[in-house]
Amino acid sequence: MNGPRNGAVILDRRQVLAGGGALIVSFSFADAFAQDQGAVHPPRWIGSLKDTPFLDSWVRIDADGSITVFTGKAELGQGFKTAFQQIAAEELDVPFKSLTVVTADTGRTANEGYTAGSHSMQDSGTAIQNAAAQARELLIAEAARRLDVPAENLRTENGTVIAPNGQRLGYGDLVAGGMLHVQAQPQSRLKDPATYTVVGQPVPRVDIPAKVTGGAAYVQDMRLPGMVHARVVRPPSYGAQLTDCDTASIEDMPGVVKVIRSGNFLAVAAKKEFQAIKAMRALSAAAKWKETAGLPKQEDISRVLTGLPSQDSTIFQRSNPAVVGQKTIEATYTRPYQSHGSIGPSCAVAHSTDDIMTVWTHTQGVYPDRQGIAEMLRVPAAKVRLIHAEGSGCYGHNGADDAAADAALIARELPGVPVRLQWMREQEHGWEPYGPAMVTKLKASLDSSGAISDWNFEVWSNTHSMRPGGAGTLLAAQHMAQPFAVPAPKPLPLPEGGGDRNAIPIYTFPNAHVVHHFIPAMPVRISAMRALGAYHNVFSIESFMDELAMAAGADPVEFRLRHLEDPRGRDVIEKAAEAFGWQKGQKAPQGRGFGFAFARYKNLAAYCAIATEVEINHETGRPRLVRAVAAVDSGQVVNPDGLINQVEGAIMQSMSWTLYEAVTFNDTRITSIDWQTYPILRFDAVPESIDVHIINRPGQPFLGSGETGQGPAAASIANAIANAAGKRLRDLPLTRKRIKDAIGV
Amino acid sequence: MMTLKVNGHDHQIDADPDTPLLYVLRDDIKLNAAKFGCGLGQCGACTVIVDGKAVFSCVTPLLLLEGKQVTTLEGLGTVDAPAPIQRAFIEEQAAQCGYCINGMMMRAQALLQRNSKPTDEQIRAELEPHLCRCGTHMRILRAVHRAAKLMDTAELSTGSAQ
Numbered sequence: 001m002n003g004p005r006n007g008a009v010i011l012d013r014r015q016v017l018a019g020g021g022a023l024i025v026s027f028s029f030a031d032a033f034a035q036d037q038g039a040v041h042p043p044r045w046i047g048s049l050k051d052t053p054f055l056d057s058w059v060r061i062d063a064d065g066s067i068t069v070f071t072g073k074a075e076l077g078q079g080f081k082t083a084f085q086q087i088a089a090e091e092l093d094v095p096f097k098s099l100t101v102v103t104a105d106t107g108r109t110a111n112e113g114y115t116a117g118s119h120s121m122q123d124s125g126t127a128i129q130n131a132a133a134q135a136r137e138l139l140i141a142e143a144a145r146r147l148d149v150p151a152e153n154l155r156t157e158n159g160t161v162i163a164p165n166g167q168r169l170g171y172g173d174l175v176a177g178g179m180l181h182v183q184a185q186p187q188s189r190l191k192d193p194a195t196y197t198v199v200g201q202p203v204p205r206v207d208i209p210a211k212v213t214g215g216a217a218y219v220q221d222m223r224l225p226g227m228v229h230a231r232v233v234r235p236p237s238y239g240a241q242l243t244d245c246d247t248a249s250i251e252d253m254p255g256v257v258k259v260i261r262s263g264n265f266l267a268v269a270a271k272k273e274f275q276a277i278k279a280m281r282a283l284s285a286a287a288k289w290k291e292t293a294g295l296p297k298q299e300d301i302s303r304v305l306t307g308l309p310s311q312d313s314t315i316f317q318r319s320n321p322a323v324v325g326q327k328t329i330e331a332t333y334t335r336p337y338q339s340h341g342s343i344g345p346s347c348a349v350a351h352s353t354d355d356i357m358t359v360w361t362h363t364q365g366v367y368p369d370r371q372g373i374a375e376m377l378r379v380p381a382a383k384v385r386l387i388h389a390e391g392s393g394c395y396g397h398n399g400a401d402d403a404a405a406d407a408a409l410i411a412r413e414l415p416g417v418p419v420r421l422q423w424m425r426e427q428e429h430g431w432e433p434y435g436p437a438m439v440t441k442l443k444a445s446l447d448s449s450g451a452i453s454d455w456n457f458e459v460w461s462n463t464h465s466m467r468p469g470g471a472g473t474l475l476a477a478q479h480m481a482q483p484f485a486v487p488a489p490k491p492l493p494l495p496e497g498g499g500d501r502n503a504i505p506i507y508t509f510p511n512a513h514v515v516h517h518f519i520p521a522m523p524v525r526i527s528a529m530r531a532l533g534a535y536h537n538v539f540s541i542e543s544f545m546d547e548l549a550m551a552a553g554a555d556p557v558e559f560r561l562r563h564l565e566d567p568r569g570r571d572v573i574e575k576a577a578e579a580f581g582w583q584k585g586q587k588a589p590q591g592r593g594f595g596f597a598f599a600r601y602k603n604l605a606a607y608c609a610i611a612t613e614v615e616i617n618h619e620t621g622r623p624r625l626v627r628a629v630a631a632v633d634s635g636q637v638v639n640p641d642g643l644i645n646q647v648e649g650a651i652m653q654s655m656s657w658t659l660y661e662a663v664t665f666n667d668t669r670i671t672s673i674d675w676q677t678y679p680i681l682r683f684d685a686v687p688e689s690i691d692v693h694i695i696n697r698p699g700q701p702f703l704g705s706g707e708t709g710q711g712p713a714a715a716s717i718a719n720a721i722a723n724a725a726g727k728r729l730r731d732l733p734l735t736r737k738r739i740k741d742a743i744g745v
Numbered sequence: 746m747m748t749l750k751v752n753g754h755d756h757q758i759d760a761d762p763d764t765p766l767l768y769v770l771r772d773d774i775k776l777n778a779a780k781f782g783c784g785l786g787q788c789g790a791c792t793v794i795v796d797g798k799a800v801f802s803c804v805t806p807l808l809l810l811e812g813k814q815v816t817t818l819e820g821l822g823t824v825d826a827p828a829p830i831q832r833a834f835i836e837e838q839a840a841q842c843g844y845c846i847n848g849m850m851m852r853a854q855a856l857l858q859r860n861s862k863p864t865d866e867q868i869r870a871e872l873e874p875h876l877c878r879c880g881t882h883m884r885i886l887r888a889v890h891r892a893a894k895l896m897d898t899a900e901l902s903t904g905s906a907q
Contacts, residue, residue, distance in 0.1 A: 077842025077879055204838060211843035212834045212850065213827060214778030214819035221777040229772075254761075274760070274768040277784075343782050343790055343878045344844040393842030393879045425783040641838055645884070649841055652880025675787040675876060683872045686882040 047126025048072065049184045052110035055138075056180040058131035059088065065159055065172030067092065067099050069128055072112030073120045074104045074364055074388040075207065078706050079642040080120045082205045084128050086638055090199040091132035091191060093156040094171070101206075104366040104388035114365040114467060116396070116528060117496060118605050118704030125638065125702050133188040135180055142174045193636060193698035200696070202641035207390070219360050219389035220347045224418035227349070228257050229273040230410045231280035233266040234427050235479065237291045237669045238525065242266065244288040253279045260413050263481035267410050269419060280424075293667040296523050302334045302439045302731075306460050308519045315494060316504040316514035323510035325445020325453035329551055332441050333540040333730045336662035337434040337524050339678055344392025345423035346399030346432075350411035357384045357411065361404035362391025365467065369401045372468030373408050376477040376484065384408070395653070397467050397527035399423055399432045405474035426673040431475060434663050435529030436462040436522075438499065440540040444509075450552035452563060454511035457541070461499025462522050463489040464532035473527075491518040492532070496602050502534035502711060505541055506600050507563035524665065531710035534601060535654070538711025539718060539732065542597035546719045547728060555584040556596045556719065566600070568633050571695055572609040573598050575631035579693050580611035591615055592626065593724025597715035599708070606634040606708035607695075610651065614720035621740025623721055625655050625687040628713070633695040635703040643705055644692040650709025651690055656681035658714040661733050749810055751776075752820030762808035766800075767791045769807055770817060778818035778847045782876075789848035789875035793817050799855040801874075818847050821854060829899060830854050833892035834885075841879030848875050853889040857896055865890070 049058070052072070060068045069088040075081040081101050089096040102108055104115070112124055136156055143161035144151040146169065154161050160168045193199070210217045235242070247259040250268060255275030260267040268283050270276035296304040349360040357377060363369040366386040374381040386404065394400055407421040423431075439460040447453040471477035472484040492498030500516035529535075549559035557577045564570055576582075577596065588594045593616070598609040613626040628651050634643055660679055664672040672678035714732070722728045727742040749756045751774055758773050765784075770776045770793070782790030784803045791803040794816040822828030827835065830850050840846045849872060856863055856871045863871070868889045877885065 077840075077844075079841070202838075204835065205840075208835055208838060208840050208843065209824045209827075211840055211846055212818070212831045213822065213824050214776060214817065214847070215824065216777050217843065218777075218780075220780065223775060272760070272768070273772045274764045277768075341878055342844075343788055343842075343876055344780060345782075390842070392844035395878070422781065425785060425787075645838060645841060645881070648883055649880035652882055653878065656880075674785055675783060676785075680876060680878070681880075681882075682876065683869045683882065686869065686886070690883050 046130055046184065046186060048110060048112050048123045049127040049130055052127070053183040054181055055131045055135055055184055057110045058128050059092070059135045059180060061135070061171050061175040061180065063172050063175065065170050067094060067171070069099055069101045070109045071101065071124045071128065072104050072110040073124045074115040074362070074366070075390055076115060076364065077390070077393040078120070078646060079205050079639065080125070081207060082203055083121065083638040083642055084125060085206065086198045086201070086203055087125055087129045088132045090196055091129055092136050094159040096198050096203060098159060105386070106366050106370050107385045107387065111367040113368065116364055118601060118706045118708065121638065121702035121704050129190065130184060130188040133190050134184055137189055138179055138182070139171055139174045142176070142179065143169045199636070199638050200640070203639055205642070217390060218344070219349060219362050219391050220344060220422065222349045222360055222389065222420065224349065224351065227418040227420055228269045228271055228414065229276040230267055230269040230407065230419050230421040231276045231424065232406050232421065232427070233280055233284045233287055234431055234475070235264055236289055239294060240264070240289040240291045242287060243290050245283070246286050247283070250279050250283050250286065253282060258413060259283065260410055262409070263479055263483060265409065265476055265479040267406065269410055269414060291668050295665050295667050297667070298665050301336065301437050304523065305437060305519060306439050308521050310460065310517035310519045311491070312515060312517050314513065315500055315516050316512060318509065318512045320510035323447060323453045326448050327551060328443065328445040329547060330441070330443040331544055331547060331730055332439065333536070333543060335438045335536040335539070335732045337437045337526065338529065338657055338661050339429060339434055339663055339672065340395045340398040340432055340529055341678065341680060342392040342394055342398050342428060345425055345428040346403035347391060347420070347422040348404040348407035349418060349420045350404070350407035351418040352411045352415050355383060357408055358387065359384070359404050359408050360387050360389040361400060362389060362394065363400045363404055364394065364397065369404055369468045372401065372471045372474050372477070373405050375471035376405055376474055376480070377408060377412060396435070396529040397433055397465070399428050401468050401473070402431065402475040405476040409476045409480065429673045429678055430670045431525070433466055433525045433527030435535070436464060436499070436526040438533065438536040440536060442540060442544045444544065444548055446548060446552050450554055452507070452509050452548060455505060455509040456513045457503060457505070458515045458517060459499055459503050459533065459537060460517040460519060461533055462519050462526050463491055464498035464501070464528050465492055466527040489520055489522060491516070495604060497533065499533040500537070501532045501602055502537040502541070502599060504603060506566060506569060506603055507560070508565050509563065524663070530653070531601070531707040534599070534707065535657070535710045535714060536732070538597070538599040539658070539714040542599065542712065542715030543718050543728070543730065546722065557582055558584060560596070560598055568607050569598065569600055572607045572631040572633050575693050575695060576609035576611050576629055579631065579691060580629040582611055588613065588723060591618060591724065593720040593722065595716040595718065595720025595723055597712040597719060599711045601708040606632055606703040606705040608632045608647065608708040608712050610709065610712040610716040612716040612720045614717055614724055616721065616724045616739060616743070618743065621736040621743065623659055623734065623736065623739055624685060625717060627687050627689045628716070629691045629693070630709065631693045631695060632705060632708060633697060633703070634705040634708070635697050635700040637694055637696045638702065640694055643694060646705055647692045647709045648690050650707065651713040652681060654710045654713035655717055658717050658732060659685070659734055747807065747811065749807070749815065750813065751815045752817060758807065760807055762806060764807045766793065766802040766805045766807060766810060766815070770802060776817050776819055780844055780847055782845070788845070789852065790845050792848035792851040792875070794851055794855050797855065797858060799852045818850055829895035830857070830892040833888045833895055837884050837888040837891055839881060839884035839888035841881050845875060845877045849877070849885050853892060857893055861896060862893060
């Protein structure tokens with residue numbers, strides 16, 4: 001399984017130097033390799049190195065031996081900063097603690113786009129792994145030159161190259177000039193996974209100690225000298241126009257430094273934070289808005305969506321007319337708009353100095369967000385620097401980018417003064433771009449043997465990304481005088497997809513037809529939320545698989561295996577079923593139900609199967625997840641505890657989405673604006689246990705697992721509810737009221 | 746000007762009496778642990794201990810704190826010398842983004858100070874006012890159980906030393 005990695009071109013420092021230019025030499029190496037192997041390059045192992053090929057973009061070694069690893073990805077609480085440090089320590093042969101990891105910064109790191117789509121490990125982790133391995137090779141080559149010892153006789157340990165006679169040369173002594181300023185080779189000599197000592201270990205997260213002791217861990221904790229606190233006053237509804245606002249009295253309030261009004265953009269900055277909040281309240285009361293009733297009826301949203309114009313495309317088609325169904329069933333599943341609901345409202349610190357706007361932000365994409373902010377400020381991108389600083393968990397495109405733009409727009413009015421801007425709770429809940437509402441219609445037939453003979457799947461959805469790039473995606477740019485228009489939405493391309501993410505079944509059916517109805521019109525502000533369309537599509541497919549299994553009189557686990565060829569998929573299904581104690585013909589205790597679901601995220605990332613036990617209170621209809629057992633295959637595991645933490649979290653969060661959550665609105669305003677009006681999971685609903693079993697695949701590519709659990713968890717819980725209630729619920733969320741109505745108590 | 750006792754130290758505070766404690770802690774005393782989450786007492790991220798009780802600092806005005814002892818997460822221990830509750834959360838890796846964790850720990854600390862051997866049910870009930878969005882609940886529960894054991898052990902060893 002290590003074939004493509006171990007047939008490596010060995011980089012020789014002398015050849016590099018002799019080539020009269022690293023760039024030329026490495027290109028020639030790449031070509032020679034491609035010809036030798038008849039291979040298509042670049043190979044998929046290489047991750048983000050394909051866009052940012054210089055080794056020193058990823059790994060820097062200073063003369064004092066200190067090592068810095070760079071990633072263009074942002075730590076969002078998923079723990080990859082620790083995982084990257086493990087990967088680099090492993091391939092460089094240095095102690096874990098001797099490294100520093102620098103995350104997304106337009107002034108220092110590679111442009112790796114967004115930290116999204118469970119891509120961090122495969123993009124950045126792979127790049128760091130290969131860059132570190134190649135850096136180590138260069139260090140060995142240099143030591144070989146200096147010691148006049150063949151490279152193959154040298155070994156590395158603890159940041160030094162060691163010769164057979166015991167001579168040692170530290171990495172800091174060996175590194176010189178632009179040694180690492182060379183392009184990566186398409187292949188690396190990676191360590192044999194069997195020899196790993198750091199990768200694969202549950203190394204404690206590097207960020208947790210500060211977070212549990214009150215260290216400065218978040219952008220919210222930044223305090224720059226002379227910093228002021230700002231708050232925005234957002235319009236009361238989408239499209240509301242500011243008709244009047246007497247700002248004079250607010251400017252006289254204690255501590256107020258400046259009131260900013262530009263078109264429909266209103267903000268205030270004050271010396272102290274609570275002064276800013278009081279001034280914001282006064283400003284809010286003084287502002288007069290003209291609102292428009294432009295929202296559809298919340299309870300009709302599925303009908304509204306399917307009635308909107310759509311761009312329809314068949315994204316999958318397979319025909320075998322010889323196989324004919326006997327029994328056909330149909331079902332429609334719906335999902336409401338759902339909120340990211342970050343616990344910490346979005347925050348940013350912006351500082352305008354000497355023509356450069358620096359913004360510290362918890363955006364998922366420092367480079368695209370910089371582009372948007374620069375366009376909004378009407379300055380070249382080079383005049384704006386974005387530095388990632390951790391915020392509260394975001395789970396997708398929340399208010400982070402908008403808060404960064406707000407801070408920048410305010411800081412522009414206060415040259416030289418650092419501005420810390422944080423949203424209020426109702427602003428985060430009311431203005432974040434939600435996970436889009438979706439509708440799926442499924443129809444399938446069973447043949448005489450009880451196998452699925454044909455499968456039809458249609459999904460209606462908006463795009464699942466209105467992230468920056470252009471300024472028009474940012475609220476501040478939409479609201480300011482001379483505003484920027486919201487750009488036309490685009491469907492995200494397959495194979496990853498957006499609304500059609502995971503719409504193509506992973507199962508093998510003789511006849512299958514999958515249609516994506518992409519809806520350009522967006523009645524409610526939406527964008528990317530963890531797993532994008534996969535959450536609803538997997539919920540739909542895996543609920544429907546259970547409906548079909550029941551119609552076929554088959555056990556749900558056995559029915560899935562009957563239609564699944566992928567051996568790694570089969571392994572996670574079998575593992576989860578076995579660990580749960582799943583048995584054919586089983587019967588859950590009174591008032592309880594068992595459920596099962598499986599998916600491979602995007603049909604190309606991590607595999608995840610989840611079995612659940614749910615209890616329903618027959619008086620109230622209240623559902624409770626009693627226990628969940630998951631099996632996950634994420635390729636080579638770097639930090640097993642980090643992976644387990646991600647999957648546990650995915651199950652809990654998806655359970656909350658699935659049982660409780662829907663954004664609410666009337667004809668004008670969003671009405672779910674806090675935790676009272678948008679209830680989520682609390683401790684009374686926390687299950688007795690969640691067990692996550694990892695199937696490790698040494699040497700296999702990192703698959704990314706941050707989102708793999710969302711869909712299977714939803715469907716598994718829905719299936720358990722159907723099993724307990726004897727009724728199928730197809731409209732999310734599966735609330736106690738809907739369950740109560742279904743069981744008719 | 747008012748004197749506020751935080752983590753055993755007196756601070757002279759120049760803020761309006763209606764200022765919520767949260768902003769005094771963060772803005773005047775420059776402490777990080779208590780977090781703004783909702784400002785409404787709905788999420789628990791801002792929790793601190795006042796005279797032994799867990800309170801939401803975002804809805805507790807300064808004027809109610811005259812003569813009271815305020816303890817924040819910083820007052821329990823440090824990275825180099827973590828308190829049992831902090832050790833327990835590190836050992837259980839009981840955080841993802843960690844934004845809510847201050848509140849979880851302070852509420853648990855207040856519970857453990859009055860009940861050193863809480864049941865699982867008591868811990869769950871105690872943490873009911875607190876929201877975690879990353880879904881770290883199982884680890885948080887394990888960490889509180891572990892903290893109870895660590896405190897118990899610490900008391901025993903202190904006892905034997907005397």
